[in-house]
Amino acid sequence: MALRPIICIPDPLLRVHCEPVLKIDEEIRVLMDDMLETMYEAPGIGLAAIQIAIPKRVVVMDLAKADHPPEPRVFVNPEIIWSSPETRIYEEGCLSIPDYYEEVERPSRVCVRYLDREGLTQELEADGLLATCLQHEIDHLNGVLFIDHLSRLKRERVIKKYTKAAKLNEPIAPSGPRTRDRIR
Numbered sequence: 001m002a003l004r005p006i007i008c009i010p011d012p013l014l015r016v017h018c019e020p021v022l023k024i025d026e027e028i029r030v031l032m033d034d035m036l037e038t039m040y041e042a043p044g045i046g047l048a049a050i051q052i053a054i055p056k057r058v059v060v061m062d063l064a065k066a067d068h069p070p071e072p073r074v075f076v077n078p079e080i081i082w083s084s085p086e087t088r089i090y091e092e093g094c095l096s097i098p099d100y101y102e103e104v105e106r107p108s109r110v111c112v113r114y115l116d117r118e119g120l121t122q123e124l125e126a127d128g129l130l131a132t133c134l135q136h137e138i139d140h141l142n143g144v145l146f147i148d149h150l151s152r153l154k155r156e157r158v159i160k161k162y163t164k165a166a167k168l169n170e171p172i173a174p175s176g177p178r179t180r181d182r183i184r
């Protein structure tokens with residue numbers, strides 16, 4: 001297992017459309033394990049492969065509460081096959097936009113089809129934080145960030161701040177999303 005550096009905006013890699021995984025082989029299993037380790041260390045509740053600069057459609061997640069056993073999940077080639085007409089608003093953060101949080105409105109429930117660790121097709125109907133997080137991560141696979149769901153003013157303000165900081169080589173935050181979202 002290995003920790004891999006997480007890339008941040010304005011890195012253009014965060015805007016690429018990621019490639020489907022054709023075969024779940026040892027290389028992909030190593031990637032999943034490295035992503036989980038990197039996510040736990042950040043700490044975050046989800047991570048898309050592109051956040052460690054790998055343009056493949058792989059997502060990891062763990063929504064288990066801090067005092068509960070870990071529940072690592074992996075989703076390969078996840079697709080939203082149904083979204084509820086009802087929406088919910090949740091305050092999101094992103095490890096690639098450290099220290100910035102804003103409310104995002106998304107469908108409150110989704111049905112997702114994906115391949116599991118063994119390469120078997122699975123379908124999952126999700127609500128609550130799982131539904132929000134799945135949509136946040138699937139957006140990453142398509143080069144979309146949660147700030148793209150905000151007003152243009154808010155989005156441009158954030159991008160400008162991080163672009164300036166990157167030019168001056170100033171780290172914006174040493175750690176990941178604040179403890180409220182952190183579960184472990």
Ligand code: GNR
Nearest residue numbers: 044045046047092093094095136
């Ligand atoms: O750790 C994370 N917390 C979070 C909180 C609300 C909605 C989405 C997320 S995902 C984020 C980790 C991350 O950036 N995944 O891409």
Ligand code: NI
Nearest residue numbers: 093094095096
């Ligand atoms: Ni994110």
